[in-house]
Amino acid sequence: MKCDACEEIFCKDHVTYANHKCMSSYKKDVQVPVCPLCNTPIPIKRGEMPDIKVGEHIDRDCKSDPAQRKRKVFTxxxxxxxxxxxxxxxxxxxxxxxxxxxxxxxxxxxxxxxxxxxxxxxx
CATH class of the missing domain: 4.10.1110.10 (AN1-like Zinc finger)
Structure with a gap:
């Protein structure tokens, strides 16, 4: 069976994204990631890497205390x-x-x- 995200061939037990640790699952598995610091949903477009968008949110927009402290270190x-x-x-x-x-x-x-x-x- 062919994975619709990475287009690799797998048996029926490993065709799911999680079972073969698909690195391209973000292209098909559209979920709204949530910031781990402030619990704000981070909107992403199809094909964008959720980890990168959440990281950008933490660096720029996050209102949580740890993110604010991190940002103020290099002023x-x-x-x-x-x-x-x-x-x-x-x-x-x-x-x-x-x-x-x-x-x-x-x-x-x-x-x-x-x-x-x-x-x-x-x-």
Missing amino acids: NKCSKGGCKQKEMIKVTCDDCHLNFCLKHRHPLDHDCKTDGKPASKSG
Whole structure:
């Protein structure tokens, strides 16, 4: 018998999604996942991975206490234009006094400007 999700061939005992641990069952088995932290139903479209959508909900929208605490750990956003990295601790540039991620912490890595002038390139 052929599994309608992964299209593999199985005997009648293993054709069900659970019995062969089908990795494609999310395509056919349409259930609304529930956030394990706040018990909110997470809407998903057919073919979307429920685990990914629940993870995104926890990272962005979840109102539960553990999710809020997790989100607040990394609040120090990099000041380099286009960088969205956040760090657990502040990394302040001694020259321009802005906060940066570890990748952009050195003056040459974030085009540091002190008093409107580019920082010296001699190190």
